[in-house]
Structures are given as structure tokens and as C-alpha cells.
Amino acid sequence: xxxxxxxxxxxxxxxxxxxxxxxGRTEREDEVGLAAWAPPVxxxxxxxxxxxxxxxxxxKENEIEIQTENGMLTLRGERRFEKESEGKNxxxxxxxxxxxxxTFSLPNNVDREKIQAKFADGLLRVELPKRxxxxxxxxxxxxxxxxxxxxxxxxxxx
Numbered sequence: 461x462x463x464x465x466x467x468x469x470x471x472x473x474x475x476x477x478x479x480x481x482x483x484g485r486t487e488r489e490d491e492v493g494l495a496a497w498a499p500p501v502x503x504x505x506x507x508x509x510x511x512x513x514x515x516x517x518x519x520k521e522n523e524i525e526i527q528t529e530n531g532m533l534t535l536r537g538e539r540r541f542e543k544e545s546e547g548k549n550x551x552x553x554x555x556x557x558x559x560x561x562x563t564f565s566l567p568n569n570v571d572r573e574k575i576q577a578k579f580a581d582g583l584l585r586v587e588l589p590k591r592x593x594x595x596x597x598x599x600x601x602x603x604x605x606x607x608x609x610x611x612x613x614x615x616x617x618x
Contacts, residue, residue: 497539497556503564507596510570510588514562517582524584526577528566533575533586535562 501514514535516524525536541557566572570588578585 497558498560498562499535501562508590510567510590512564512586512588514584514586515582516579516584519579519582519584521579524579526586528572528575531566533564533566533588535584535586536560 499514499516501512504511504513512533516537518539519537523537525534527534527536536559538559539555539557541553566588569590571591574589576587576589578587
């Protein structure tokens with residue numbers, strides 16, 4: 461038995477899409493809203509960096525934009541639908557198409573000047589190195605030397 465997570469917004473987007481196709485309406489470019497898709501991501505923290513891995517199968521490096529601004533990291537791209545060719549009829553289309561935008565808040569401990577991105581085998585890996593002062597460090601504990609007892613205060617001479 462397979463469990464599927466129900467997403468009411470996806471259902472609503474599908475209904476809107478069917479309605480638009482039935483009545484020949486087109487979505488405006490600036491209304492990304494519910495019809496937008498988002499690639500799944502994993503966010504992992506390591507000792508010296510935070511790594512964001514996004515699934516982007518079928519993309520090329522030049523089709524993905526990564527930007528940092530005002531403490532935010534933004535991933536942006538677009539998956540285009542194949543143009544129908546003569547003699548080719550689609551019976552089912554389950555892959556998501558269109559523009560996507562994923563935005564993440566950058567923690568204060570990230571060195572924003574050293575962010576790197578790598579793309580291979582449909583996986584985008586964005587490495588956010590931690591600042592040197594934010595990395596964990598070990599503090600040595602020294603043994604206190606035997607100290608003298610404090611000298612008693614002579615209350616009478618006050």
C-alpha cells in the first residue's frame with residue numbers, strides 16, 4: 461500500500477489549469493502562484509558548512525540561476541514543456557513544467573563571499589561555508605593553581 465501526501469493546493473492548481481485549457485485562457489507570466497512547481501531540496505549541516513541539495517533532472521547548468529541578496533539565497537529556473545510534434549499524442553503528463561523559485565534565509569554564521577555551487581547528474585549542490593568565528597572550537601580547561609586564602613578584613617579599623 462502506497463501512502464501519498466495530499467496537497468490541496470496542487471488539486472486547486474490542477475483544477476485551475478483544466479479550466480484555463482477548457483476555455484482557452486492563458487496565465488499571466490507574473491501570476492506564478494499556485495501553478496508553480498518547486499524542486500525538492502535537502503538541507504544538511506556539517507561541521508564547517510551547510511549544504512543545500514536540489515533535484516533538477518533534465519536541467520543544464522546555464523538554465524539555473526543562483527543569487528544572494530539581503531540575507532536570502534534564491535534558486536530560480538524553468539522547465540519547458542516539449543513542443544508537440546506531428547504524430548505524437550500525450551496520454552499522460554505527470555512531470556511539472558514552468559518556472560520555479562526557491563528562497564532560503566541565510567543564517568548569520570554563513571560566509572556569503574565563499575558560497576559555491578556544483579551541478580552533476582541532475583543534482584544541484586550549494587555549499588554555504590560557515591564563518592571562521594562561527595565554527596565550533598574546543599576551549600582548553602586549565603587547572604587553577606593553589607591559591608592563597610583571602611586575607612581577613614579587619615572590621616575594627618574602619
